[in-house]
Amino acid sequence: MVGDRDQRSPGIMPRAFNAVFDILQEYATKFDFKVSVYMLELYNDRLQDLFVSGAEAQSRRVEIKRNRKGLVFAQGAETKEASSAGELFAMFQQACANRHNAATKMNVESSRSHLIIGIMVESRNLTNGSVSFGKLSLVDLAGSERAAKTGAKDDQLKEANSINKSLSALGDVISALSSDLPHIPYRNSKLTQIMQDSLGGNAKTLMVVNVSPSDCNLDETLTSLIYATRVKTITNIAQRNLESKEISQLKEVIMKLKSGQPVEDEEV
Template identity: 80%
Template sequence: MVEDMKGKIRVFCRIRPMNRSEAAQGGATVVAKLDDYSINVATPRGSREFQFDRVFSAEATQEDLFHDTNRLIQSVIDGYNVCIFAYGQTGSGKTFTMVGDKDQKNPGLMPRSFNTIFNVLQENSPKFYFKVSAYMLELYNDRLQDLLVSQGGEAQAQTHLHGQAKRVEIKRNRKGVVFAQGAETKQASSAQELYALFQQACANRHISATKMNVESSRSHLIVGIMVESRNLTNGNVCTGKLSLVDLAGSERAAKTGAKDHQLKEANSINKSLSALGDVISALSAELPHVPYRNSKLTQVMQDSLGGNAKTLMIVNISPSECNLDETITSLIYATRVKAITNNAQRNVESKEIAQLKEVIMKLKSGQTVDEGDV
């Protein structure tokens, strides 16, 4: 019932613990969790209160956060599009929330989702046939890169064969579902296989050290997981898509110490997040035109914001006074997102339509079609 509430995008707020750098600066804690749904921020002009669908304090564990998130995984298997994305300034804990720590002692939402998908599929295997596939991309300097194609050998081989690396483009199908044309899509038959693909993707992702973060994400990470289920009783086919997005953080060069190529990366990140902010503002104000085409990031998220997906935004914030401006900005954006309504629709096809699509695919690939297929 909770997951089928009419299209409002849910927003969780996660306050990370004070880090060493903030403690060394002697900054006071200015963010306080009031209850499970509201926080208070102390500013020079007085306190400001913000309300969200859930608030997680610095003491909250990865398990606590996932406990309130994993019901969305069932929606994917039921044939809905679902998007979970993390938002916040650089160093606010987005990658920890989505991916987890380096040795995976505290795995984030992404690896936990992989396990839950296959646990649910295993429980339903007597009644359904399932197929799981995934693509993994990063948006780096406003260019989409396929993280399942190694940037060394395979990419170079493609360059020599075709004169340029395979281009990935964002497209939408007739139902408004976003897909990555040209991206390598690989099947996985277990959570371990899916996690191995994810590790490969993370190894290819751009990161570097800044004054704000030892391992700062220099790109937006986009993981798409497609789950196709065929009902063994009536032959109906459902197709759900889970989009997991770890956004790079907004940053100010004066704080991060970014120079040269890092400065170029930061400018690209800020530009795409600014475009995302414009889309959020237009949707929350119900404007007739929504500027999705201003950035590849907003094109990637077009079915997640104002589209046909069940969407959860996790806004990650620092509790420290030294990050007050960025924290307030993030909370204002998150409040606007709460006002956006999506039209989540189930992707289900009858047995006959599913068979017809299979026949068309066979014909396109030059295979022969038996009379029994038609």
């Protein structure tokens, strides 16, 4: 997902940052864009804001909320604006430095949490004033672990149990979506809650699975491939989140009134 340290072979996340701004640059004469981002980790079933560190990160309460259009957002988490792929990647590096990592018998540097990045893009049509909203969620899932192989004990064992429990809940959601069941158990885990708008409804979902070529990891490889096969069967109909120029203007007026700013007659 990240790539190598010197970025000679960048991973999916830095490539996605470049792709987003390449597309925005292509349409810069027709639209006005605003890009904002939050970066979180789900560590021991607790969402932590990766834009802050130390005591502030521990004390900050991040809650999962949904707006009227079903878009998931992290209330309490810091959201930053980015004007270029380089600026976004610098934010990403800052966030990764605050992430929980540890060494195990399986990995020299093992992530002990799930990484969740939400990139929100707002575009205003310069011709008719209509506004569209889009969101790209990039989720780096920690791998499921077997204590017998990783040698996890104490805190690491607690981390592994939390990771496995959330991945199991994600598997249940994927299974329910792929089977078109009437009830989708999103609320069984914070991971599935934060990923709800990335899996069901107005979304397209892509899962990339890392598998081991080693015979000793055959069971994990088969489990991962079965997991990904279920994701492939999820079929949603993605639609544009679009609002008219008039609705957009009314929202701006409401925001000004709430903040105590003066409103001109022509704005109403």
